[in-house]
Amino acid sequence: MTEQRRLDVSNGDRVIPETPNAVMTLDDVNVFYGKFRAVTDVSLAFGEREITALIGPSGCGKSTILRSLNRMNDLVDGARVQGQIKFRGEEIYAKGVDPIEVRRRIGMVFQKPNPFPKSIYDNIAYGARVTGMKPSSMDDFVEESLTKAALWDEVKDKLKQNAYGLSGGQQQRLCIARTIAVKPEMILMDEPCSALDPVATLRIEDLMKDLSNEYTIVIVTHNMQQAARVADRTAFFTALSDEGSGDRTGVLVEYDKTEKIFNNPKDQRTEDYVSGRFG
Amino acid sequence: MASSKSKTLTTRATNSEYSLRPMIFYVTLWFSLIFGLMFLATLLFDIITTGSGRLDLRIFTEFPSSSPERAGARPAILGSIWVIGTTALITVPLGVASAIHLEEFANKKSRINRFIEINVQNLAAVPSVVYGLLALAFLSALGVGDKNIVIAGAFALSLLILPVVIISTREALRAVPVEIRMGSLALGATPLQTTLRSTLPAAVPGIATGSILALSRALGEAAPLLLLGALVFVSFDPNGFLSGYTTMPIQIFNWTGRPQEEFHVLAAATSVVLMGLLLMMNGLAIFIRNKFQKRY
Numbered sequence: 001m002t003e004q005r006r007l008d009v010s011n012g013d014r015v016i017p018e019t020p021n022a023v024m025t026l027d028d029v030n031v032f033y034g035k036f037r038a039v040t041d042v043s044l045a046f047g048e049r050e051i052t053a054l055i056g057p058s059g060c061g062k063s064t065i066l067r068s069l070n071r072m073n074d075l076v077d078g079a080r081v082q083g084q085i086k087f088r089g090e091e092i093y094a095k096g097v098d099p100i101e102v103r104r105r106i107g108m109v110f111q112k113p114n115p116f117p118k119s120i121y122d123n124i125a126y127g128a129r130v131t132g133m134k135p136s137s138m139d140d141f142v143e144e145s146l147t148k149a150a151l152w153d154e155v156k157d158k159l160k161q162n163a164y165g166l167s168g169g170q171q172q173r174l175c176i177a178r179t180i181a182v183k184p185e186m187i188l189m190d191e192p193c194s195a196l197d198p199v200a201t202l203r204i205e206d207l208m209k210d211l212s213n214e215y216t217i218v219i220v221t222h223n224m225q226q227a228a229r230v231a232d233r234t235a236f237f238t239a240l241s242d243e244g245s246g247d248r249t250g251v252l253v254e255y256d257k258t259e260k261i262f263n264n265p266k267d268q269r270t271e272d273y274v275s276g277r278f279g
Numbered sequence: 280m281a282s283s284k285s286k287t288l289t290t291r292a293t294n295s296e297y298s299l300r301p302m303i304f305y306v307t308l309w310f311s312l313i314f315g316l317m318f319l320a321t322l323l324f325d326i327i328t329t330g331s332g333r334l335d336l337r338i339f340t341e342f343p344s345s346s347p348e349r350a351g352a353r354p355a356i357l358g359s360i361w362v363i364g365t366t367a368l369i370t371v372p373l374g375v376a377s378a379i380h381l382e383e384f385a386n387k388k389s390r391i392n393r394f395i396e397i398n399v400q401n402l403a404a405v406p407s408v409v410y411g412l413l414a415l416a417f418l419s420a421l422g423v424g425d426k427n428i429v430i431a432g433a434f435a436l437s438l439l440i441l442p443v444v445i446i447s448t449r450e451a452l453r454a455v456p457v458e459i460r461m462g463s464l465a466l467g468a469t470p471l472q473t474t475l476r477s478t479l480p481a482a483v484p485g486i487a488t489g490s491i492l493a494l495s496r497a498l499g500e501a502a503p504l505l506l507l508g509a510l511v512f513v514s515f516d517p518n519g520f521l522s523g524y525t526t527m528p529i530q531i532f533n534w535t536g537r538p539q540e541e542f543h544v545l546a547a548a549t550s551v552v553l554m555g556l557l558l559m560m561n562g563l564a565i566f567i568r569n570k571f572q573k574r575y
Binding site for chain 1: 388456458459461462463464465466467468469472476477480481
């Protein structure tokens with residue numbers, strides 16, 4: 001524990017850069033799976049209409065943090081969140097909060113493209129149907145969502161075809177279109193490009209920049225260049241051994257504007273990681 | 280090095296597939312396969328050659344009669360269709376609903392649910408005659424006097440195949456990738472919406488295949504229906520859930536027991552019809568599986 005406290009300095013002292021218009025704030029968040037503490041004492045804030053990247057080596061808890069932000073972690077057996085996560089001032093793990101409502105307002109895009117085994121049209125319409133949205137014209141609604149995800153021109157002639165016929169990159173853009181169709185206020189992306197080739201990756205990155213005019217985006221990525229290219233702010237996590245149990249737990253090392261993290265990091269470990277010396 | 284020089288790539292590797300022990304193994308496999316297929320072939324050959332004399336339209340149009348010349352299996356064929364159709368109406372909704380509960384909603388760690396799960400598997404292995412006895416006792420307790428009615432027969436057969444339908448539906452649901460459920464939940468769908476709109480539709484091919492195969496097992500059953508007192512001599516068409524009935528296996532059983540050779544021919548001809556129906560149902564199951572097969 002002493003080890004953790006010492007290494008946790010950046011958090012303990014709240015050296016969080018000013019995040020104006022924070023949409024979501026995390027205050028001393030710990031995430032447990034059963035008895036195992038996957039993430040320790042993370043404090044962060046995500047700015048409105050900004051892209052925040054969570055980077056760090058495998059096992060540092062960045063995906064765990066991401067899944068805690070819209071209560072997708074509830075679906076994992078034994079997962080438990082301690083500390084405060086506030087979305088627009090409201091505690092999302094408070095009693096009486098409906099996780100369904102949280103997920104409607106905070107959408108998520110996954111690592112592996114996961115369209116539904118349905119037509120492209122039905123993939124987009126799905127969210128509207130389940131959330132009870134009643135667009136005046138479903139056709140316009142589908143077109144608008146696909147246009148926003150820069151996919152309309154490629155699929156407008158095959159809306160009734162199964163989404164599995166699309167390429168991996170197109171499928172991932174379809175998943176993004178499906179997510180923005182339900183008009184969330186924030187979008188979480190869990191390594192959205194790790195299954196895609198470089199060209200498809202660049203298209204998704206362009207799309208993310210466009211979307212950041214309207215949405216707050218948090219992205220987990222293994223690709224440091226990707227964080228450097230798209231993110232306004234970057235949080236660097238690492239895994240530490242808990243001296244007591246020997247279990248590794250994720251901690252936030254440094255959080256700042258992306259250019260600071262990559263060009264002038266405060267912490268030696270951040271510098272080692274972004275310069276490729278470890279991780 | 281010396282030995283490798285003498286070898287060329289065409290030299291057979293030591294322990295190759297063509298050495299003695301693998302060959303014995305292959306021959307044993309082939310023999311087992313042929314043994315099984317021979318039984319089927321003999322059976323088919325036998326009933327087709329025996330029954331070919333009476334395999335004509337009269338089988339489908341005539342009622343049973345004491346004179347084999349004028350006898351047919353019309354009520355048995357219609358009775359089988361009535362009973363299996365009613366069984367499907369009972370079993371598929373119940374079985375699919377049970378499987379959805381066990382697979383998607385029940386807490387898999389709770390002891391009660393693990394107990395239920397193990398027992399569903401055990402029930403699938405219970406002999407059919409036991410289900411006949413169970414249905415008989417249950418209907419008697421309810422005070423049903425005439426148990427030779429379509430709905431009672433369907434009830435007994437439903438008990439018989441319900442575990443099979445539950446197990447195959449659970450397998451079909453389990454085969455749907457968890458990412459599909461996650462995608463739905465992340466859009467703000469409730470768990471129930473996720474099941475009804477995403478998971479279940481994706482599992483339909485597996486559910487249909489499993490259910491059809493279970494129903495074709497029920498189609499061939501005679502024992503539970505005989506216990507319920509199914510008629511062996513029916514001279515009317517079944518016309519409702521409360522109608523009396525007979526089925527093809529019972530008709531075959533009855534005719535085989537008669538001394539006259541002509542009835543044995545009739546039994547063989549009816550067997551061919553029953554086999555044909557079974558093949559059609561299995562064919563439908565294969566068709567559905569191939570047609571709706573999903574790549575995930």
